[in-house]
Amino acid sequence: MPPLLDNPAAAQSYLWAIILLPLGGALVNGLFGRRLGRGNVGLIGLAMAGGAFLLSCIAFAWVAGGTNLHFVGDWWFRVVDPSGRAPISVPWGLLVDRLSGTLLLIVTGVGFLIHLYSVGYMSHEDDAGYARFFTYLNLFIAAMLTLVMGDNLVLTFVGWEGVGLASYLLIGFWYTKEENAAAGRKAFVTNRIGDFGFLLGLFAIFSIFGTSDFGQLSARALSLQPDWVLTSGVFAGWTMRGALTFATLGLFVGAAGKSAQIPLYVWLPDAMAGPTPVSALIHAATMVTAGVYLVARTNFLFVLAPTSMAVVTIVGACTALLAAVIAFAQYDLKRVLAYSTVSQLGIMFIGVGSGAYAAGVYHLMTHAFFKACLFLGAGSVMHAMHDDLDIRNMGGLWKKMPSTAKTFLVGTLAITGIVPLSGFFSKDAILAGALFSHNAAWPAVGKIAYVIGTVAAAGTSFYMMRAFALAFVGAPRTRTAEHAHESDWTMTLPLWVLAFLSVVALVLGLPAWLVGHHYAELFQQFTNPVFGRAYKVLGIEEHSAIWPYAVAWVVALVPGWLSWQMYAGSMRGFPDRFVAAFPGFFRLVADKFRIDELYEFILLRPVRKVSQGLFLAVDRFTIEGIFVNGVPKAVYAVGDVLRGWQNGNLQRYATVIAVGAAFILWAVLAAGGY
């Protein structure tokens, strides 16, 4: 047996390799990619992602066996105060427990499949672009793994920024098109707003606890009383609950930015400008779920701040509904999927906000499978349709692209939550968890979220079936659709794998009344070591109600059936009549409630005005006028005076020295009173 499998200490010491492999791949491809040739570039990218996946499997095996892997790192940096204590010290430590281990497998596993898919998908790029793409993709994997595995918030933040960078680079991958570059900027700036919240939360946590290490934080958080009053630090005079509410709300602002929640969700739909594998990996399966992960990771802090949990829940619910409604009126296949991602992330936040942590992360996992499958399917369609993504121009692709169509159907059914696919169990677990949760700050929030979430789920079922029916069923509506053809095996293989995973992931979330206690809620049982104490704090008990499942089933089936009838069956024509009857409302929805325009009006325009003013006052006048032009002038003027001294003349230099010495003598003696 290699020591890696034999000895947890050895396995721990290999944790960094999981990050360094893709990072190395990014370095090699970034520096030499152009000269290596595309075959080697793809091979390096794939091999690094695959290697990371294998090592992750080993790490996961340890975690599944009950041993957490914790690499205790050396100090990265520390801030030492005058007394020699280090109030802030940040190590290079990595932690793989059952939560991060799960994420690890998702990131490297789905990541590997998408690398494979990209080999085919990006084949139209020139060599430089191809190398650039795999560089960014590997960089993303490395950053995401840092985010997931970091054993402290600072390292998580490093990864957080890293994935933001990779996402920015990849959204604007075809940066020569202005709108793509603009989409990249929009994502970056919106995320910066969120990051500001993250930093506030991070600093607040440092101030409260003096550490950002997850292990220490959880130990201290669970031993403290929420009513304690802090005596020192920034929050002196606050109660623990108040300070933690501030800190966790800060973290949630960060999470809302990264995971596209109200009000920061606007960047994600535009992010679809990036290559489709990127949309699948970063903007559906992994990066956008980082916010959910962050809330789940810091569960021990959130459970002490019920107000924050209520905010998380209600923001998640509202986002889920809003995005689902907008998705009704979109015709761009990737945009439909993007809004559905926003909506599903909202559902996940309902879960982690109402204390159903395992359910939230379970949905994160199933969503990663089926949403990646759907996006890659959309990419495959995009290839076949020569980059046309308007579902009105498709139709009849079922016969032309059997693999894509079948896997897309699996994904659709899974996200809709039709029994027996995985989405049903994960989504239902969240909604049921919200329904039976108790929030001390706002007791009704769980029930409200349940109702809103159920409506959003009904909407999901409708628009997903609409998209599927319009794209794949019926007769081809354009010549391109008629001549569409199936994609290469490197693209269809990941589709089938992901579709398969979307189905089998259900075994992790079967309810007790169906399979008995031993096999029930396997994922819940699996993550109990991470979340168990939080459940105890929240007083969450197991429920065994069956009726929520029945409701969920109806909610999934009826709108889906209606949608099918309207877009592929006997009720065809109804949508057009509906649009004709309420044109104003439809336009409003199709324009995404004009939220972008609203932001433009209330935020961007004033900001632009102010910055224009500041530009004139600060940049033109102060910086350019005084510093850039004024300072050199002043310096040159001073220089002219001083040049008399700095003229290479030896006697002059000696005089300066003598005068200086005399001045010092005088200063010391006179001021000293001698």
Next chain:
Amino acid sequence: MPSGQDIAALLPFLLLVLGALVLMLSEVFLRSGGRGYQSGLTIAFAAAAALAVPFAPQQVLFGGQAVSDGFAGFVTMVVCAGLALSALLGRGWLETRNMERGEYYALALFGASGMVLLGMATDLLLAFIAIEVMSLAVYSLAAYPRRGQRPPEAAFKYFILGSFASAILLYGSALYYGATGSTLLSAMRGGGGALLAAGLSLILVGLAFKVAAVPFHAWTPDVYEGAPTPATAFMAAGVKAAAFAFLTRGVLAMVAGTPFAVGNELGGVLGLLAVLTMVVGNLFALPQRNVKRMLAYSSIAQAGYLLVGVIAASRPESRAQGTSAVLVYLAAYAVTVIGAFSVLAVMEKREPTPDAGSADAWDVSRFAGLASRRPWLAFAMAIFMLSLAGVPPTAGFVAKLSVFQAAAGAKAWGLVVVGVLTSIMGVYYYLRVVVAMYMQPAEMEEPAAAPPTVAIAIAVAALLVVVVGFSPEPLTAWARAALLRM
């Protein structure tokens, strides 16, 4: 008769002197024209001296005139590293100009031995001898190429002004002796009054000249520019380290011993010098387009930041922090500045005489477009510039952070504010080089390839700068440990 212990404690110094003698003799017995081994020999002696440091017992030497402690060991290491790197640089630079001779390395080794001795000195007389050993060697190094007008002029200026400063230092020492009856630094405990205050002031002036603090800096730009680039690099790294080491020791002895008033006044003067040095050094560097001269002014500015560290070391509440900050700064600056001068040495115009093209031999426009033609060289230069500017993740950032942190610990907020503001000013002229390399089209002819030894020096320096930037803990821990054995 020195005991075996004494010799072991002096071993680093003795090895450097021995090396100098061997190198001088090597020129006598030289048969063929091959001089390639001379730089190797120099590096070997530097390495041997550095290796001897951990084995040197902590010991008071020469009846209290010197001490081999952790502080001295740290300074020795920095000097040896500077010597080895500048020998690598010197090899490539001299060889391509057909000027390689054993004297060059012998002088460098003599200079280094003076520096090491200065790091150990706890007595004004010994310190004076050490300063002279160091300075005479460095004057000669500045004049080394002999051809052309610039090197001799630079060396002559340096020599005259240096002698002037030495005289002031010596006069201060005489007054000190008059006040205390001894030349030992520890004798301050016994004395007081105007005589001691005057003596200490003049000693401070002499040292301020050596560290190039404003207004005793005027020689620096002319000398740095005129001296051959490898010698400039050695000067910037080594002389600064040794002089600051003795200055710190003196200040520590002063606050431990003198009547409070004198220490206070001298502390005020030090603060004034620090502010002047930071402001003037940066202001003068700002309009410089000549990179070599810019680096000279930058070295003045860096002396200002080091003085901030020395001031922090003089306050009881931040003594340890300030002293270790000075050490960290010296190490970081030495490596960075040698790296920067090494790149400059590759880039400078290679006329038969360095002065033929005068100022435009080092004009910033020579760096234009370097990133596309020599990406690694440009990358290394960018690292050095960012380190000098104090941008993370580089050694320069670590150094600046620890100095300012120490000053904040001493509640010297004014110094911190001036330091940070002038550092921002510094970013402007350091980045000018980076901007030229990365954002401007190439104008000049293709730069010649770096000789392999110079490339090694650049790579090692860049690597050290980045490694310390990412993981400063070993260096700072070492500096703290050095203080414990002091």
